[in-house]
Amino acid sequence: MTTQQLMKSVLRDFFESGYRAVGGRLPTTRELALRYQASYTTVGKAVALLEEEGWLTRRHGSGIYVAALPGAVAKAKRQIRIGYVTADMRQLGHRVFEGLDGMARSARCVVEVAMSNWRMDEEHRQIEQMQVRGVHGIVLYPIPRPDPGREYLGAEFRRLPIVVVDLYQSNMKRPHVIFDNWWAGREITRHLLAAGRREIVFLKHSPGIAYRSIDDRVAGYQRAMVEAGGSVPTEWVVPFMGTGPGKPEHHAALERVLNLKPRPTAIITPYDPYARATIAWLRARGIAAPKEITVVGFDNLAEENWHEPFPTTQPDFIRMGERAAEMLLQQIASGKQDETEIVLPCPLALPGGDYMRQDQPTQLAFAER
Numbered sequence: 001m002t003t004q005q006l007m008k009s010v011l012r013d014f015f016e017s018g019y020r021a022v023g024g025r026l027p028t029t030r031e032l033a034l035r036y037q038a039s040y041t042t043v044g045k046a047v048a049l050l051e052e053e054g055w056l057t058r059r060h061g062s063g064i065y066v067a068a069l070p071g072a073v074a075k076a077k078r079q080i081r082i083g084y085v086t087a088d089m090r091q092l093g094h095r096v097f098e099g100l101d102g103m104a105r106s107a108r109c110v111v112e113v114a115m116s117n118w119r120m121d122e123e124h125r126q127i128e129q130m131q132v133r134g135v136h137g138i139v140l141y142p143i144p145r146p147d148p149g150r151e152y153l154g155a156e157f158r159r160l161p162i163v164v165v166d167l168y169q170s171n172m173k174r175p176h177v178i179f180d181n182w183w184a185g186r187e188i189t190r191h192l193l194a195a196g197r198r199e200i201v202f203l204k205h206s207p208g209i210a211y212r213s214i215d216d217r218v219a220g221y222q223r224a225m226v227e228a229g230g231s232v233p234t235e236w237v238v239p240f241m242g243t244g245p246g247k248p249e250h251h252a253a254l255e256r257v258l259n260l261k262p263r264p265t266a267i268i269t270p271y272d273p274y275a276r277a278t279i280a281w282l283r284a285r286g287i288a289a290p291k292e293i294t295v296v297g298f299d300n301l302a303e304e305n306w307h308e309p310f311p312t313t314q315p316d317f318i319r320m321g322e323r324a325a326e327m328l329l330q331q332i333a334s335g336k337q338d339e340t341e342i343v344l345p346c347p348l349a350l351p352g353g354d355y356m357r358q359d360q361p362t363q364l365a366f367a368e369r
Helices: 003-016 029-036 040-052 072-076 091-106 120-133 181-194 212-227 248-258 272-284 317-334 363-368
Strands: 056-059 063-066 081-086 110-115 137-141 162-165 176-179 200-205 237-240 266-268 294-296 341-344
Touching: 003 029, 003 040, 003 120, 029 040, 040 056, 081 091, 081 120, 081 317, 091 110, 091 137, 091 317, 110 120, 120 137, 137 317, 162 317, 176 181, 176 212, 176 317, 181 200, 181 212, 181 266, 181 294, 200 212, 200 248, 237 248, 248 272, 272 294, 317 341
Parallel strands: 081 110, 081 137, 137 162, 162 176, 176 341, 200 237, 200 266, 266 294
Antiparallel strands: 056 063
């Protein structure tokens, strides 16, 4: 018996059944091991997780006791409960939550929130714990995959409806909501070309890290360059370890960019914080930005002390959360889980108040890749 199976059995036998009252004592570890034909190690892990979640309490030298109200799990199951797992609750993660939470409230659902703190093992653990607690489905904002070959979503939690947002990979085999970042990458490049910027480089995260939104933008950028009658030299796509804007790895990548011949006239960065840090770094080196080198970002992420506009995009992450919640509730209601895809527009937001709309996602462009 696995830890997860044992946790479910304990919840069923001692909580949902009302067999024990709050403060009631559970069997000893040895008795639980015999009852469920499980190892002492498995029992210990299950009890520790149930204690962490607030169902049990252990009193040293006394035993294991019920901490939660009897029938709490059974009562919760009468209402749809959905989970939201995200890397963190800063700008993008919170925007998706706004949309999801609003949709859930209108449907009278309960929402549980957990953060993976940019760790894949923690993301897996949070999903596992939510499943044990009885959520009916989860909206997942996954972290970029450092090792795509180790993706677990394609094989695990297959009976649990999970909708993935933004950073979906095909081997996850889940319904998903993404932005048309391919279109955004192509159109931002066309905008630069139309402004006379011909030597355009793209900063991206290191090879081997599956980062869907950035990978799609790179593909769109490469398409625009080819459509303009040129090719993209290998060195114009500059990978670096994305430990954060303004960090040594970022600055080292910019040094490589300035050493390219001919010197680039535009730099496309992964997203807005990198754009701001790049502009500051260039100016500190005596390079006028945007006059000499135009810098581009993505996602229109505001920063309190920065008011200077630069080319970026205006994706509606709140809408993404709403559509993901709609999709999840539909899958919970139908009992069917498929790999439905929703592609949302990703319009450009350009300096001077220009706003390039995208009325329809480029489904053809996605099919071509």
